[in-house]
Amino acid sequence: MGADQLEMNYKLSPSDLTFQYEGCKRCFYQKVVNNIAQPSIPIPSIFSKIASLLKNHYDGKRTSELHADLPPGIVSHGEQWVRSQPIKLPNHESTCYINGRFDIVISFDDGTYGVIDFKTSDPSKDSARMYSRQLHAYAYALEHPAPGKLALSPVTKLGLLYFYPDNINQQSIERLNYGAEIVWVEVEKDEKGFLGFIDEVMDVLESPQTPEYSPTCQWCNYINKLDNNIP
Numbered sequence: 001m002g003a004d005q006l007e008m009n010y011k012l013s014p015s016d017l018t019f020q021y022e023g024c025k026r027c028f029y030q031k032v033v034n035n036i037a038q039p040s041i042p043i044p045s046i047f048s049k050i051a052s053l054l055k056n057h058y059d060g061k062r063t064s065e066l067h068a069d070l071p072p073g074i075v076s077h078g079e080q081w082v083r084s085q086p087i088k089l090p091n092h093e094s095t096c097y098i099n100g101r102f103d104i105v106i107s108f109d110d111g112t113y114g115v116i117d118f119k120t121s122d123p124s125k126d127s128a129r130m131y132s133r134q135l136h137a138y139a140y141a142l143e144h145p146a147p148g149k150l151a152l153s154p155v156t157k158l159g160l161l162y163f164y165p166d167n168i169n170q171q172s173i174e175r176l177n178y179g180a181e182i183v184w185v186e187v188e189k190d191e192k193g194f195l196g197f198i199d200e201v202m203d204v205l206e207s208p209q210t211p212e213y214s215p216t217c218q219w220c221n222y223i224n225k226l227d228n229n230i231p
Contacts, residue, residue: 007093008033009086010205014100014137017201018130024217025204033205038219050120054163055079055104063106066116066161067184073108080105082141083149089195092202098141100134105142105152114157115139123162123183131160132187136194143191158187 010032020028020038030036055078063070079101086095106114115138117131139155167179204211213220 008095008205010094010096010202011099012096012137012198012201014098014134017137017197018134021133021201024214024220026211026214026220027217029204029207029211047120050163051103051118054118054120058104063108066106067182069184069186070106070114071108071110071157073106073114075104076107077102077105077150077152079103080150082138083146084141084144085146087140087144087195087198089199089202092199092206094202094206096198096202096205097146098137100137100141102138106157107152108156112154112156113142113152114159115142115155116158117160119160119162120164121162122164123160123185127160127162127185128187132158133194133197135159135187136189136191139189140191140194156189158189160185160187 012032016028016031020031027038031038058066058075059078061075063073063075066075081101082098084098086097088095102115103117104115106116108114115135117135119127135158139158142150142155143153145151162183162185163180164183165178166181169177169179171177213224215221
């Protein structure tokens with residue numbers, strides 16, 4: 001198995017660092033180390049359509065058209081893939097790298113950059129904490145890119161832009177418009193803290209033992225019942 005080998009270079013997806021790692025370390029390990037992924041659940045096409053409309057609408061727009069709390073700048077990059085150089089941490093034989101696709105990047109007038117994710121949901125108090133790892137992963141890859149990959153530095157601002165429907169306006173019998181509240185949730189940048197988290201992730205990936213089944217993971221529980229002939 002992959003964890004028994006030295007000097008591996010593990011591919012880390014920003015979304016997996018956000019959701020799967022916290023949800024189930026066993027499933028995360030199986031995907032990254034052994035290339036065994038959970039069955040995917042299709043995302044309703046309406047969300048992809050909304051995301052596409054938002055990105056097309058804001059492409060090339062000034063930040064004054066996104067939110068009043070953003071510094072002066074322009075939406076310069078949308079939906080582009082990033083890949084970091086290998087991340088080598090003390091006390092680890094293996095390395096890892098970030099590979100993923102961000103929503104938008106803003107080029108601020110002062111020469112710095114901001115990474116923003118669009119969310120079509122109700123903002124909550126836990127938003128910044130939940131998505132911090134994903135945003136930091138994009139920022140790290142942009143500031144420490146692999147050769148030939150997109151490089152933008154320094155990244156000084158991270159955050160989430162929420163679009164939460166709150167009203168309906170019917171223009172005609174054939175036309176209905178949804179209105180949405182726009183909420184900006186900033187995430188404090190902390191590269192040192194992010195690398196500390198990656199150090200924790202590498203501890204899991206380099207373990208010679210697959211993590212235990214997670215009692216809260218439905219997929220783990222299903223596999224566990226199959227393995228043990230539990231009805």
